[in-house]
Amino acid sequence: MNENEKKPEGQGEQDTRYMFFTRREFVVGAVAGAAAGSVITGAMMKGGKPAAVDPAKAAGEKRIKSPSYIAVDYAKCTGCRNCEVECALFHEKKLDLSKSRIKVYYFNPPVDVPSLCAKCNDAPCIKACPEKVGALVKDKTTGAVLLDEKKCIACWACIEPCAKDRANVIRKSKDEKVVVGICDLCGGDPSCVTGCPEGALSIVPVYQDGRYFAAKPEQIAQAVAKNLYKAARGNE
Amino acid sequence: MMPNGYMGKVLEIDLSTKKVSVSDLNMKAAEQFVGGRGLGAKYLWDKVQKPGLDPLSPENPLMFWTGPLTGTAIPGPSRVVVCTKAANTSPIASPYPHASTVAWSCMGGMLAPEIKYAGYDGIIITGKSEKPVYIVIDDAKVEIKDAAHLWGKSTNDTDLALRKELGASFRTAYIGPAGENLVKYAAILSESSRAAGRSGVGCVMGSKKLKAIAVRGSNTVPVANNEEVIKIRAEMFKALQTWNGYDQWRRWGTAAMLMASSQAGTQVTKNFREGTYEQVDKIGAPISEKEFWVKHRSCFQCPLHCMKIGQVSTGPYKGTIAEGPEYETGTMHGSNCLVTDLGGMMKSIELADDLGLDSISVGNVLAFVMELYEKGIVTRGDLDGIDAKWGNVEAMLALQRKIVKREGVGDILAEGVKKAAAKFGKDAEKYAIHIKGQELAAWNIPANHGFAIVYGTSNRGACHQVGPTVEEQQRRTMCDTVVICRFLYYGIGTALFQKALNAVCGWQLDDAGFFRVADRIWNLEKVFNAREGFRRADDYVPKRFTTEAFTVGPKKGAILPPEKQEQILDEYYTKRGWDVKTSLPTEAKLKELGLDELNAVVKSLR
Known part of the structure; x- marks a missing residue:
């Protein structure tokens, strides 16, 4: 096998795991998701004022008062990546996208998938972090996983369970000194949510049985594409 | 030290010798010409020392330029500017057989910021490969790879193939069969049918046997006053939200202008003969929104999301997923060819993108053929049996496929209306709507001088x-x-x-x-x-x-x-x-x- 034939990261065994998105279940899932703000349908085109973007907004107001995660309306996302930018500006105070904790992936046929930490209840990343290191803890108020960069020993133990069983968002930093990609919900007022010009991101209380919960971007893309481009599916 | 706003480096790749080098950005030039089209003009002037260079020769540089704002927190500078010596223009009189103009062609999306994040202000490609190749740029690592498996592929198939090979984190640009076969108005495309369409830049890329470039970067752009930049970013978003065009752009994109321009008499109709299309409601934005559009797409950091992606859900072209209509594509493939079937028009636009044609120029070429056919200057026999009646979508599709293969009449049409008219003779020249050899776009002249x-x-x-x-x-x-x-x-x-x-x-x-x-x-x-x-x-x-x-x-x-x-x-x-x-x-x-x-x-x- 030469280098060109190697399967790219994260695009390997998606299909079997993805089988549970049968069409029927998908529709049900989409409806259930709608209640939680995680809408997959394509009915978002028509007019309507988007949520106001105010990147200068101070993060003083803590909107998250109970364990929550950030739900994505994939039909509303246009792939502008303002969420990535706002995340970097909030945490790094400059535009270093390599440190963004949210990433927007583009797929063909055209689908945009913001991918971010799901704040899993059972947090396999926390479990994987060696006990004596203890760099990861759960924030009891927001439910976010908090990384103490000073404690992180760059052992990468947390990367694997997320990559294997969850959304695959944890990665090595560019300088390979700490992990990046774990979302701290900006302490209670997520900058990606306020910075999204499309209103595609929303804060919802923890609700972890949704179809798209902690799914990898390519899996979500496949399901969203199937739903958006119905005509291309032929006589399914 | 890196100069602020710039990465300070230019990636130079010679496809003849396969030599890859990185040079310092000419900062004197940057101060005088800033970036994008400006640096493109300056570098072209410096690299092309004599007049009359054949644009398809190895010496012609194909350049991808960014600007100093690109990749910063400022929204808007997401376009890459492709600069070269044009393949599709020519003067009325010149001592040089290959005389042509400068060329610049802009494309939105994600490629431009990625080029800067990879560490470069621009990429300059010279020379000509013997075999098809593509270039993969991963920060400082640059590889020239064999593209035998990509050559001949449509732009969409190329996108899918590159995605499979490289994953979703690379940003790519590629040509279709049009560029490979040196159609003079071939485009360079990127994800979801974004195109550097004009000026025949895809033809120059094809002449170098370069199928695609893929870029991934992890650097940041140095800025002089970071706090000020972040403040200006917020001011810009505020300005946009209070702008009276904001909602219209977001909802309709440029397609809103289809009906407005028809009213104003500036729409291109029937090969530029008329400025108003009486059937414009059949291809305009309201019907597109109702029957075709599925989602909006944005360039990097842009809240206007003027790109619309849609699908044809009924009729013979059911299943077609396409980008548009925009004002330009809807006019050139719609009113200019008197098309009344939205699904058919979108199929024609989709095909132009998929084959890697400039959808503006090819729409002009198609209407030119239709008018010559109506006037009897070309016959069905001249068109290899194609019935090029006004509004006949099937004929538009067949002609585009022939153009890209340079097959039969397609070989003549692949040269653009100026040269095709000379070949057809008779009165054909009267109907060739071009200036300096480049086909006119979708705005008409008589009602707006x-x-x-x-x-x-x-x-x-x-x-x-x-x-x-x-x-x-x-x-x-x-x-x-x-x-x-x-x-x-x-x-x-x-x-x-x-x-x-x-x-x-x-x-x-x-x-x-x-x-x-x-x-x-x-x-x-x-x-x-x-x-x-x-x-x-x-x-x-x-x-x-x-x-x-x-x-x-x-x-x-x-x-x-x-x-x-x-x-x-x-x-x-x-x-x-x-x-x-x-x-x-x-x-x-x-x-x-x-x-x-x-x-x-x-x-x-x-």
């Missing part, structure tokens, strides 16, 4: 983008230079972008300085073209506009009187500080712009 200046004086041949007055041309030149998307610039305004440029680069450019840069760029391009043989005679609009008045619509009777054509050119050259008779820049003008070294060149042309 400003477009005679826009198209006529554009340095890349007929182009609808450059502005109807010298002042507006300066602003738009800066849009393509800094780089700023013009749609965002409408909402944000020049002042804020100037402020942003100063905050990013640490400069203190005032209004006058800003526009002097634009003037300098325009004049350098002009001298490049003049050296090739372009003069005043090349700036005239096709005769159709000065001889045939509109016969329908609110602007019935509109025409560009020939004396008005003379008058507006006189005024324009005077305002530019150029010689009215030849259109050559005066000695004083070039001196004023710090382009003294060009005076020797211009002197020899007088």
Whole structure:
């Protein structure tokens, strides 16, 4: 096998795991998701004022008062990546996208998938972090996983369970000194949510049985594409 | 130390020798020409030392430029500017058989910021590979790879293949079969049918046997005043949200203009014969929203999401997923060919994208064929059996496939309307709607004479983008230079972008300085073209506009009187500080712009 034939990261065994998105279940899932703000349908085109973007907004107001995660309306996302930018500006105070904790992936046929930490209840990343290191803890108020960069020993133990069983968002930093990609919900007022010009991101209380919960971007893309481009599916 | 706003490096790749090198950005040039189209013009001038270079020769550089704002927190500078010597233009008279204009062609999306994050302000590709190749740029690691498996693939299949090979984190640009087969108006495309469509840049890429480039970067762009930049970013979003065009852009994109332009008599209809399309409601934005559109897409950091993606859900073209209609594509493949079937029109647009054609030029070519067919200048036999009646979508599809394969009549049409008309003979020339060899786009002239200046004086041949007055041309030149998307610039305004440029680069450019840069760029391009043989005679609009008045619509009777054509050119050259008779820049003008070294060149042309 030469280098060109190697399967790219994260695009390997998606299909079997993805089988549970049968069409029927998908529709049900989409409806259930709608209640939680995680809408997959394509009915978002028509007019309507988007949520106001105010990147200068101070993060003083803590909107998250109970364990929550950030739900994505994939039909509303246009792939502008303002969420990535706002995340970097909030945490790094400059535009270093390599440190963004949210990433927007583009797929063909055209689908945009913001991918971010799901704040899993059972947090396999926390479990994987060696006990004596203890760099990861759960924030009891927001439910976010908090990384103490000073404690992180760059052992990468947390990367694997997320990559294997969850959304695959944890990665090595560019300088390979700490992990990046774990979302701290900006302490209670997520900058990606306020910075999204499309209103595609929303804060919802923890609700972890949704179809798209902690799914990898390519899996979500496949399901969203199937739903958006119905005509291309032929006589399914 | 890296200069602020710039990565300070240019990636140079010679495909003949497979040599990859990184050079320092010419910072003196950057101060004078800033970025994008400006640096493109400067580097082209420096690299192409003599007039008459064959644009398809290995020596012609194919350049991907970014601007100093690109990759910073400022929204708008997401366009990559592809610069080269044009493959599709030619002057009326020249001693050089391969004479052509400068070329620049902009494409939105995600590629431009990624080039900067990879560490470069620009990528310059010269030479010519023996076998098809593609280039993978992963920060400092640059590989030239065999593209045998990609060659011949449509743009969509190329996108899918690259995605499979490299994953979703690379940003790519590629040509289709049109570029491979050297169709003169071939485009370079990127994700979801974004295109550097005009100027035949895909043809130059094809001549180098370069199928695609893929870029991934992890660096940051240094800025002089980070806090100020973040503040300006917020001001820009605020300005956009209070702009009265905001909701319209977001909802309709440029498609909103289909119906408005038809009312104003500026829509291109029936090969530019009319300015109003009576059936425009069948292809306009409201019906597209109702029956076709599925989702919006944005360029990097842009809240306007003017790109619309749709699918055809009924009829013979059911299942087609396409980008558009935009004003340009909907006009060139819709009203200009008298198409009334939205699904068919979208199929034609999708095919143009998939084959890697400039959808503007090819729409013009298709209407040209339809008119020649109607007038009996070409017969069904000449068209290899294709029934090129107005509005016949199947004929449009068949012709595009032939053009791309250069098969039968397609080989003639692949050269563009100017050369095809010469080949067809008879009266064909009367219906070839081009300036300097580049096909006109979707704005009609008789009801808005400003477009005679826009198209006529554009340095890349007929182009609808450059502005109807010298002042507006300066602003738009800066849009393509800094780089700023013009749609965002409408909402944000020049002042804020100037402020942003100063905050990013640490400069203190005032209004006058800003526009002097634009003037300098325009004049350098002009001298490049003049050296090739372009003069005043090349700036005239096709005769159709000065001889045939509109016969329908609110602007019935509109025409560009020939004396008005003379008058507006006189005024324009005077305002530019150029010689009215030849259109050559005066000695004083070039001196004023710090382009003294060009005076020797211009002197020899007088």
